[in-house]
Amino acid sequence: MATRRRVAREFQAPPLSRADVEALSERHHEPDWLRQARLAAWDQYESMPMPTTNDEPWRRTDYRHINWDSAGVLLAANGGTYEDIPAANRQPLLGEVQGGMLAFVDDRLVHREVDKKLADRGVIFTDLRTAAAKYPELAQKHLMTHAVTPETGKFAALNAALWTHGVFLYVPRGQSVTLPAHSIFYTTRPGATLGHILVVLEDGAQIDYLHENLSPTLDSDSSFVGVTELIIGDGANLRFVNLQDWGHHVYEFSHQRARVGRDGQLDWITGQMGGRLVKAFMEIDLDGQGSWGRMSAVYFPDGKQFMDLDTQQNHNAPHTTSDLLFKGVLKDQSRSVWQGMIKALPGAQKTDGFQANRTMIMSSEARADSIPGLEIKADDVRCTHASATGQIDDELVFYLMTRGLPREEAEKLVVDGFFVPVLDRIPFENVRDRLMAYVERKLLGQA
């Protein structure tokens, strides 16, 4: 593995240009509206500086060590197939039946199947590029217009200009689907990918959806610039599980935002395991009266991994409820940051917001920061937070060891138990098992 000496650097931008935007759009014969939107986003991108540690949301996230020479080169597919994705990740989520599966290797769609039960109900589950061509009104209406917009930030604009591949999941009004949808972004080689997820649930629609970001260990720096948009109509209900298991050397910069309509519900669970550095903004907007949003996370950095999860719970209407539970375990010299904000707009009376970030530290060199925040402009609200950081409890480990469990297994049980309250929120048993297996690999696979 080639390691190069790095001198102190500026916060550099990747070596991408307007010509890359034009070439990408051209190559895929994209409709004109999309090409125009990309170019406008590029202008937006160019008008903004790269974020630095002087910017509040980036204060603790120093990505200067990224090597854009490899991480900033757009990755083109070179023959990777569906079978390259680990078999465990390709399993159906419930029993034998795959509701819908959309898999991308590098920037290319390699597999698409949609069960007839979904198609019959008018569910659209396809790659975003196809959706832009086949369903232009839908795509144009929702793509980066009201969840994540290009103005949101430098990387949001970059994704808007240059997204290389994406998922479009659409559930029509009143359709409640029991079979889950599942998509995977799998990267095989170093380079830059920009993935986009757009989920639209019309009023009264309901579905469960799992998306996974994965790669094996890559041998030089890579980047993933992602945007996730979840649009949940009045009375609609989405359970969204997002797993991230990038290999070493992957830097993720992503913006993820949900908008929930009147009496709508969002249950959003994320598992963050891999990557060299992850900076993810996750935001829920409770726009409609009576809406409910829950955000849960398990995260487990080890080695020199750095994870910065930046959450926001926006109460924009009365009688809205939000609930956040993040649980992190840190090993080795890893670092995590969680900064969470609950906002209540004036008039968002009778809202109830809660956030808790709990971390368990397994090494004296690891460090976890928790920065809760409240910004309440309404007067009749209940917003609270709770955070706790501590070492793994030696008394628990000792107790388990007195029953004959070797230290690593005792620690694994303690960690599993710590994660259980979040894992129990994942509606797919084999996904819970898979996360447990990641945890085991982290605990026992000490390099």
Add this chain to the structure above:
Amino acid sequence: MGAALEIRNLHVSVENQPILKGVNLIVKQGEIHALMGPNGSGKSTLANTLMGHPAYEITAGQIIFDGVDLMDLETDERSRMGLFMAFQYPVVIPGVTVANFLRNAINARMKAENPDSKGIPIPAFRKLMIDKMNMLEMDTSFAGRYLNDGFSGGEKKRAEILQMAVLEPRIAIMDETDSGLDIDALRIVAEGAEKLTDSLDMGVLIITHYQRILNHIKPQFVHIMLDGQIVESGGPNLALHLEEHGYDWLREKQNGNGSVS
């Protein structure tokens, strides 16, 4: 021949504070010993030290179990050799069910013996659990609950004995297992422990403040700890004597001895 646990001139400090000051005791398989003594005299310190708790530093002396010096062994190795402690204050393990935990514990034993072992099959494990829970008159729903999480004081103690029953140790230390148990629970737990003692030829060190558990499991030996030392050993009558007279006579005897020597 059964194994023996031999404690020789054991000195233990916590945070550089000497707590045990030369303990000598031998517990053999098949024998029942009671260890009594006032609060803070060092009984739990002894129990935790025997299991290898990292907070307790052995500054002098030895612990030999089945001919092996325990100083060199990790806590889990001591357990797999057949040493067990029922905790005075069992900890809560959030998110880990009793069944899951015990299956892991059994499998750890099987894997230590044979690295290729696949562990105990689920049906066999289920039967084992049900048998032992029946013996202790425990509701089988306990198996699915998180270990000690929300358990009442008595339930925690029963869960400790359940673990003892499943793990089948050669020498067990029961640290105030009787406290917090109501009369019925005390009888059930004590009889369960007695059955195990007989069927496994288990040696037991019962740490207690009260005579009542000793009515169910009759000790051959009673020892009294005062300020980090065993100052008196005798037969079952010693416990009855304590019940009546407390510890003052021993303290006086100690002080008397102190001024003479």
